[in-house]
Each structure stands twice: as C-alpha cells, then as structure tokens.
Amino acid sequence: MVARAYTVAFEGVEAHQVEVQCALAPGLPAFAIVGLPDKAVSEARDRIRAALASMAIALPSKRITINLSPADLPKEGSHFDLPIAVALLAALGIIPEDASESTVSLGELSLDGSLVGVTGALPAAMSAAEDDRMLLCPAVSSPEAAWVAATQVIGAASLADVVRHYTGQSPLAPSQPGEVQSETSSLDxxxxxxxxxxxxxxxxxxxxxxxxxxxxxxxxxxxxxxxxxxxxxxxxxxxxxxxxxxxxxxxxxxxxxxxxxxxxxxxxxxxxxxxxxxxxxxxxxxxxxxxxxxxxxxxxxxxxxxxxxxxxxxxxxxxxxxxxxxxxxxxxxxxxxxxxxxxxxxxxxxxxxxxxxxxxxxxxxxxxxxxxxxxxxxxxxxxxxxxxxxxxxxxxxxxxxxxxxxxxxxxxxxxxxxxxxxxxxxxxxxxxxxxxxxxxxxxxxxxxxxxxxxxxxxxxxxxxxxxxxxxxxxxxxxxxxxxxxxxxxxxxxxxxxxxxxxxx
Known part of the structure; x- marks a missing residue:
C-alpha cells in the first residue's frame, strides 16, 4: 500500500508540485527518503520520529520508504517535514488517505511536534490553487498564504492539530489574510x-x-x-x-x-x-x-x-x-x-x-x-x-x-x-x-x-x-x-x- 501527500519544490518564485509517496514493507526497520533530497530533507526522518514520539505514536518495525516524485527535481528545504509526516500518518491509517491527497502541505517540524514557519507559503498557495487543492501550513505562515483567495488555507500550530483536523476531532478554521501593512514616513x-x-x-x-x-x-x-x-x-x-x-x-x-x-x-x-x-x-x-x-x-x-x-x-x-x-x-x-x-x-x-x-x-x-x-x-x-x-x-x-x-x-x-x-x-x-x-x-x-x-x-x-x-x-x-x-x-x-x- 502506498499513501500519497503533496507539497512543492521551489525554483525561483515558481512552486513545482511534488508527490510524496510513502510505502511500508516487511524487512529490517529502516526509514529511507529518496528522490534527490538535500541534507535538510534527509534529516526530516529524525525530526518526524521525535515529533511522532511526542504524540505517543511509535513507528512500526517495518521498512519505511519515502519517495519524492519527480525524482530528478532537486528537493531543498525543511518545509518537506510536514508532507512526509502526513503521508506517513496516512500509510499508518491514522488519517484518511483522501484527506492527505487533497491537500498541499508544507512546514518544518520541531522535536515536540510543533510547526515552525517556512518561506514560500505565498507561491505554494498559488500552486495549490492551480491544482485545485487546499493548503496546509504552519499557523504563523497561514496569513501570508491566505492572500490567495482561490484556495482554502489551513494553519496548524502542531502535528497533533493536523491529526485532529483530519480525523474530525477538532477541525481547523480557514485562515484569514494578514493585514495590509501601512507605512508612514516623516520625510518630505x-x-x-x-x-x-x-x-x-x-x-x-x-x-x-x-x-x-x-x-x-x-x-x-x-x-x-x-x-x-x-x-x-x-x-x-x-x-x-x-x-x-x-x-x-x-x-x-x-x-x-x-x-x-x-x-x-x-x-x-x-x-x-x-x-x-x-x-x-x-x-x-x-x-x-x-x-x-x-x-x-x-x-x-x-x-x-x-x-x-x-x-x-x-x-x-x-x-x-x-x-x-x-x-x-x-x-x-x-x-x-x-x-x-x-x-x-x-x-x-x-x-x-x-x-x-x-x-x-x-x-x-x-x-x-x-x-x-x-x-x-x-x-x-x-x-x-x-x-x-x-x-x-x-x-x-x-x-x-x-x-x-x-x-x-x-x-x-x-x-x-x-x-x-x-x-x-x-x-x-x-x-x-x-x-x-x-x-x-x-x-x-x-x-x-x-x-x-x-x-x-x-x-x-x-x-x-x-x-x-x-x-x-x-x-x-x-x-x-x-x-x-x-x-x-x-x-x-x-x-x-x-x-x-x-x-x-
């Protein structure tokens, strides 16, 4: 069984869609991430393991393989933490698969499961709107992304909030756009x-x-x-x-x-x-x-x-x-x-x-x-x-x-x-x-x-x-x-x- 989630890889101001595939297979316990990840993406497995442990969720004694498709597109940045965790939770049956596949997500995970703000939320929302998906991101980044009115933006403070949202225990309200900043100057x-x-x-x-x-x-x-x-x-x-x-x-x-x-x-x-x-x-x-x-x-x-x-x-x-x-x-x-x-x-x-x-x-x-x-x-x-x-x-x-x-x-x-x-x-x-x-x-x-x-x-x-x-x-x-x-x-x-x- 392969569970899927979606995120983006940035190339300038363009956000390219990336499909995150998660497969659980028998074998020696391992957690592998493939698909041309950089160092920050490869380190995601340790952050995700600690974040799930803080929620009392233990990884199964199986071989976990995460594939970031397309495999020839460079994947850079810590914003891949959340989509990998979402795909893994869907593979474990903790959250519905259809929910993870209808969402573009990005965010960095702390060891306690809280979500840290990331760069690029605005172009990610544009990409999500083009694919007719909603965007899931850290709460601190959601006002920025919510300026794209063509898609629904959900801001979560932690991975536990994401689980409760997807399981219907405590749905998160759509985020509102941030305030238009007004700048006044005393110069004339x-x-x-x-x-x-x-x-x-x-x-x-x-x-x-x-x-x-x-x-x-x-x-x-x-x-x-x-x-x-x-x-x-x-x-x-x-x-x-x-x-x-x-x-x-x-x-x-x-x-x-x-x-x-x-x-x-x-x-x-x-x-x-x-x-x-x-x-x-x-x-x-x-x-x-x-x-x-x-x-x-x-x-x-x-x-x-x-x-x-x-x-x-x-x-x-x-x-x-x-x-x-x-x-x-x-x-x-x-x-x-x-x-x-x-x-x-x-x-x-x-x-x-x-x-x-x-x-x-x-x-x-x-x-x-x-x-x-x-x-x-x-x-x-x-x-x-x-x-x-x-x-x-x-x-x-x-x-x-x-x-x-x-x-x-x-x-x-x-x-x-x-x-x-x-x-x-x-x-x-x-x-x-x-x-x-x-x-x-x-x-x-x-x-x-x-x-x-x-x-x-x-x-x-x-x-x-x-x-x-x-x-x-x-x-x-x-x-x-x-x-x-x-x-x-x-x-x-x-x-x-x-x-x-x-x-x-």
Whole structure:
C-alpha cells in the first residue's frame, strides 16, 4: 500500500508540485527518503520520529520508504517535514488517505511536534490553487498564504492539530489574510532646500520609472533626495503587490503574513557581493535587484561598487529579469526596478571647489567616474549634477512643493500610463515601452523631430539613447497632460540626458 501527500519544490518564485509517496514493507526497520533530497530533507526522518514520539505514536518495525516524485527535481528545504509526516500518518491509517491527497502541505517540524514557519507559503498557495487543492501550513505562515483567495488555507500550530483536523476531532478554521501593512514616513521632499532641478528629475523618474544618476559634491543632498523618493511614488497595484510579495516570501523577508502596498526601497552597501546584488548563493536566492522589483534600488557611491557587480546590471536593466545560472540550478527572477545612483565627481569629492580640490583635477574625476562603463551609463535615462547648497540658503524657510503635491502629479501621470497600456501585455509604465508600442505613444511633432535629429547627430546618441529620450519626453508630456510630445518636452528630456556627459 502506498499513501500519497503533496507539497512543492521551489525554483525561483515558481512552486513545482511534488508527490510524496510513502510505502511500508516487511524487512529490517529502516526509514529511507529518496528522490534527490538535500541534507535538510534527509534529516526530516529524525525530526518526524521525535515529533511522532511526542504524540505517543511509535513507528512500526517495518521498512519505511519515502519517495519524492519527480525524482530528478532537486528537493531543498525543511518545509518537506510536514508532507512526509502526513503521508506517513496516512500509510499508518491514522488519517484518511483522501484527506492527505487533497491537500498541499508544507512546514518544518520541531522535536515536540510543533510547526515552525517556512518561506514560500505565498507561491505554494498559488500552486495549490492551480491544482485545485487546499493548503496546509504552519499557523504563523497561514496569513501570508491566505492572500490567495482561490484556495482554502489551513494553519496548524502542531502535528497533533493536523491529526485532529483530519480525523474530525477538532477541525481547523480557514485562515484569514494578514493585514495590509501601512507605512508612514516623516520625510518630505520640501525638506530639501534648493535643488529644484534635482527635484524635477526625481519627479520625472517616479512618474515613468526611469533610471536616475546624480553627481555632486559630498553633502549636496543626493542621499537626502533619494530617501524621499518613496514619499512621491504611488502605491503598488494588487497585481504588483502580489508579484513583489512572492519574491519576498521566497527570500523569507515577508513580515508576519502582511502584504505591503508600499514600493520596496533597497539600498545595498557598496561592499555587497555579486550574489547579494544579482542573486545566487545557497538555493539561488533572489538578490537586491529582485527584492526591489516594482520599487527602487538606490546605489549610493556607485563607482565604489566592484566593476563585475556593476556590469551584471546591464542585462537586468534592459530586460526586467535576471537568470541565475548555476551548475545545479537555472532560476529566473523578475527585476523591474527603478535604479537611483549617486556618485561624487571624484575620489576626494571636491572637484568643483578649487579651494579644496586635489592636484589631479580634472584627471581624478575622469578616472573615478570612468569606473562606470559607457554601456551602463547609456542605460540611465536621467543624469543630473547636484551642486552644493550655499550656507546662507540653509537658513531659509522650506519652500517648494510638498511630497503630497508631487505625489498627486506622479499618480495622475501613472494613471494615464495605466490606461494607455491596458491592452499591451507586459507594459505598465513608459520605461517599459519599446518597438511598435514606443512608436505609437512617443511620436513627436515636426519641431520636436527636427530637434531630436539635430541632437542625435551632434552628440552621437546611440539607438538606445534615442529611444530613452523619447520615453522620458513621453513622461514629461504625461505630467503636463499633453497628448503629443512637443519640442519643449524633448528639449527637457535631452537636457537631462546630456547633463553629465562631460564628467562621464
């Protein structure tokens, strides 16, 4: 007799169905797990034996064989404890076989039989819904999984609760989704004094999800501007929130089952490794660019990042996804993020101040920013200089638009884009438009076309740079509510494109 239960194996954010088969056969007592398990899965037999002993359930003096099918799919993680225990309980006749076969389960067992929370409950619920099964998971992970309304989610605190639920002694109630997390910030764009051009670039970047590069002396306000970017971004749509939460669930950073509508803001240190930025390591975990999906990746002191790390950003910026290729895994993660980069003009940072600059000006600035390759810089839509603010200006009262006022304009521009791309699959904002879709939405008038041709010829714009100027101009037009791109829109977009051409 073979009893069956079901669980999932993770490959990126995808959860593949795994059938757990349990067979009891005569022979010397043994407990074997086959089907390409890793060390954590192989150790499940000791945790399950102790958990059953805590419930006064003794394993029979038979040969117990657990097969994880398909056998050629790598099985990693401690979440296989619960499905193996469920299949074994069904084989022992303690719980009904039909109940175990109609459920996808995952969870780690403690030696006392309690269930420990695991990562990946949200994508597991998605997989269970596709197979028309309910999901059984630890109680601490159930609010996260319950966001998938297409399937029933049952949260159990211990293996004993699972047995009582399946036998009808004490059925468990379906879990409810966790609360939507609300984040409030005391930061305001109005706190930044001066820097009106930088604020304008930040608004355009937020409206169209364009990449922004800021160059300025130390203390000029680059980090201050970047920190206030989340205050002007619109909340994520339900689809975007689910996409981002699935990545965070696999990474194990989704807080207590709550899904946040606030866009992620990731700011890795410049000492971060390639695996930390792009993804990789054990089980090919998502990196910072994927954790920033639908949000912001802020790279302060960008030239200080290692050259290999920076060069690996080129393809993800262009395609919106990254494939982590390892000897035993090929995992693809989405990574449509907004890159905000900041840099000093040179190593000492005082190239613009003759009284403090070193003797190597301007060669020091060329060497420092020369660490950023041309192909990488070509992918950054907006480039601005952030000059230092005079001391006398710091005493002036705050002026300019508040974050709330800018956020309203950004939200209005994003709403136009949502309506425009409603029939275009895979395109949500102007930064995603390419090919025929870009030609349809970003055709300039005659004067604008003449200006763009003149600039492209004089400054040698690449084809990529030409199209990125069109996307930025489309966003500027959206902020004004204009239907067609005109010469002033293109002129402003071009000015941001060429702002730091001399330094880079």
């Amino acid at each position: 764009l109005r706190d930044v004094k001066g820097q009106e051009r930088a604020k304008r670039a930040l608004e355009i970047a937020a409206a169209g999800r364009h990449h922004l590069f800021m160059v300025g002396s130390p203390g000029s306000g680059k980090s201050m501007l970047a920190a206030r970017l989340p205050t002007i971004l619109p909340p994520m749509s339900p689809t975007e929130a689910l996409e981002t939460s699935m990545i965070h669930s696999v990474a194990g950073i989704l807080d207590q089952g709550g899904i946040s509508r606030a866009r992620p803001f990731r700011e890795p240190h410049h000492s971060a490794s390639m695996a930390a930025i792009v993804g990789g390591g054990r089980r090919a975990q998502p990196g910072e660019i994927s954790l920033a999906h639908n949000g912001v990746l802020f790279m302060d002191e960008m030239p200080e990042f290692s050259r290999p790390v920076l060069e690996t950003l080129r393809q993800p910026i262009e395609t919106g996804q990254v494939m982590i290729a390892r000897a035993n895994a090929h995992v693809t993660y989405p990574c449509k993020f907004m890159l905000i980069a900041a840099a000093n003009p040179c190593r000492c940072g005082h190239m613009y101040d003759p009284s403090q600059a070193c003797a190597r000006v301007p060669e020091c600035g060329q060497d420092y920013l020369g660490r950023l390759s041309g192909p990488l810089m070509d992918r950054l839509d907006l480039r601005i200089e952030v000059p230092p603010v005079a001391f006398r200006d710091l005493d002036l009262p705050n002026d300019g638009d508040t974050s709330e006022q800018v956020a309203q304009r950004v939200a209005a521009a994003r709403a136009l884009q949502t309506e425009r791309f409603e029939t275009h699959e895979g395109i949500r904002v102007n930064a995603d438009a390419q090919g025929q879709a870009l030609e349809e939405i970003a055709t300039p008038d005659a004067e604008g076309r003449a200006l763009l041709s003149q600039v492209a010829e004089r400054f040698g714009l690449t084809a990529r740079g030409y199209h990125r100027v069109l996307r930025v101009a489309r966003t500027i037009a959206d902020l004004e509510g204009a239907e067609q791109i005109r010469r002033p829109h293109l002129a402003e977009a071009i000015s941001f494109r060429l702002s730091t051409s001399q330094e880079v």
